[in-house]
Amino acid sequence: MRNLFLDYRHELQRTFTGTSGTPPEWVPRLAEGNDAGYHLPGSAVWAVHGSMSTIVAGIRVLLMQALHPGALAGVYEHSGFKEDPLGRLATTIRWIFTVTYGSTEAAGEASGRVRKIHKHVRGTYVDGNGVQREYQANDPELLRWVHVTYAESFLTAHRIFGRPIPGGPDAYVRQWASAGRLMGVEYPPLTEASVRREIDEWRASGVLRSDERLAETVAFIRHPPLSPLLRPGYRILFAAAVESLEPEYREMLGLKTARIGPVPLHAIPAAKVALAMVRLALGRRGPSELAARSRLERLGWPN
Numbered sequence: 001m002r003n004l005f006l007d008y009r010h011e012l013q014r015t016f017t018g019t020s021g022t023p024p025e026w027v028p029r030l031a032e033g034n035d036a037g038y039h040l041p042g043s044a045v046w047a048v049h050g051s052m053s054t055i056v057a058g059i060r061v062l063l064m065q066a067l068h069p070g071a072l073a074g075v076y077e078h079s080g081f082k083e084d085p086l087g088r089l090a091t092t093i094r095w096i097f098t099v100t101y102g103s104t105e106a107a108g109e110a111s112g113r114v115r116k117i118h119k120h121v122r123g124t125y126v127d128g129n130g131v132q133r134e135y136q137a138n139d140p141e142l143l144r145w146v147h148v149t150y151a152e153s154f155l156t157a158h159r160i161f162g163r164p165i166p167g168g169p170d171a172y173v174r175q176w177a178s179a180g181r182l183m184g185v186e187y188p189p190l191t192e193a194s195v196r197r198e199i200d201e202w203r204a205s206g207v208l209r210s211d212e213r214l215a216e217t218v219a220f221i222r223h224p225p226l227s228p229l230l231r232p233g234y235r236i237l238f239a240a241a242v243e244s245l246e247p248e249y250r251e252m253l254g255l256k257t258a259r260i261g262p263v264p265l266h267a268i269p270a271a272k273v274a275l276a277m278v279r280l281a282l283g284r285r286g287p288s289e290l291a292a293r294s295r296l297e298r299l300g301w302p303n
Contacts, residue, residue, distance in 0.1 A: 004229075009281040011227040018090040023287040026094055030291035033103025036301055038179075041293070044165045044172035048158050049100045050289060052275040057157035058089075059221065059241040063253055064149040066217050068202070069209040070135040070142050073125040074118075076213060078137075085224055099179045101292035111182035128209035138184055147180040147188055148198050155192060156244050160268060161275060203248065210252045218253050233274040240271035 010020035017024045039045040048054070066072045098110040118137035126132050135142060154176075155169050165172055169192040180188035189195045202208055226234055239258045242250060243266065250256065258265040 005281065008229050008277075011229050012278060012281055015086055015226065015230060016090065016093055018087060024090070024094070026098070027287045027291055030098065030102045030106065030288055031294040031298075033106055033295055034299070035103050035105075036296060036299065037101065037103045037292070038107055039100055039175060040301070041296070042166055043175055044167050045100055045175045046289070047165050048154055048162065048172055049096065050286070051158055051162040052279050053158040053161035054154065055275065055278065056161060056237050056241050056244070056271060057154040059238055060157055060244055061150050061153035062221050063218065063241065063245065063255075064153055064199075064249065065146055066214055066221075067208045067210075067249065067252055068142070068145045069125040069127055069207075069211070069213075070133065070139070071145055072213060072217060073123055073135060074121045074137045074142070076217065077123055078121045085220075097286075097288040099182065101288045103295065107179075107182060111179075115184060126209070127207045129206040140184070140186060143180075143183055143185050144188075144198070145202065147183065147185045148195050151176055151189070151192075151195050152199055155195075157241070160240075160244060161272060208252065210254065214252075215254055218255065233277065236267055236270045236274045239265075239267035243267050 014020040017027075066075070095110050095114055099107040102110070115138060121137035122135060124132055124134050151173050155172060158165065158172075159169075170190070173192050173195055174190045177185075177188040177190055189198060222238055224234070242255045243257050245253070245255070258267050
């Protein structure tokens with residue numbers, strides 16, 4: 001008899017990492033290295049990135065980042081996200097988990113690979129004010145937008161779906177600033193208030209833009225080419241990500257919260273059940289965290 005639960009687990013693993021049954025080749029290498037890395041067990045970063053809230057956060061941050069026409073142009077024109085969306089997702093997860101759980105050398109190498117790819121990502125875009133601009137993926141403005149929307153989305157999702165963060169939200173922003181610096185963000189924000197203020201300033205500047213390209217990208221994020229086993233849960237998680245957005249950003253994205261006729265349908269309770277199923281399938285600790293703990297144990301941490 002077919003084991004649907006095992007099939008579900010394997011589809012989750014394949015979607016997130018590109019492999020199923022065994023971790024991808026880069027995960028065991030997180031056990032290598034001669035230092036503790038930028039983040040440790042008990043840190044705000046481990047608490048947030050080890051939570052299932054990251055799945056909703058990932059959907060949410062894709063929507064938010066697409067609002068900047070420069071960031072969207074880079075993805076739309078150069079990433080091949082439509083041809084291989086799961087491959088791009090796996091590459092992003094590799095960078096996040098390497099910076100979260102790897103040694104400082106591994107984190108630096110992973111960030112260097114991304115920045116090297118970014119050197120070839122360039123072109124032009126029209127901002128929300130109708131001004132044509134040139135862009136390069138390593139431009140400070142675009143790097144900053146990606147960084148602050150990431151921090152804001154992961155904090156928002158974790159506040160809804162996760163447990164209290166050690167040291168609070170500011171600790172997460174302050175600690176994850178190391179990832180921003182590795183990617184070339186100058187003076188990244190160090191508090192949640194600063195993150196939210198910067199995003200609001202971008203909206204007020206008129207740079208953010210709603211157009212046909214954004215609508216097409218949002219439609220793709222809404223209906224990605226997932227396994228039939230994952231589609232029902234993803235629809236719930238997408239609705240929860242939309243519900244977590246501020247109304248002004250939902251409007252720019254052309255999205256509305258779920259409803260049955262005139263009655264609001266709150267997706268967050270259903271999303272909590274869906275995330276619990278993912279946690280049951282994948283386990284409480286992922287292979288990246290276990291590899292990091294192996295390295296820390298070898299290094300004698302904690303003393």
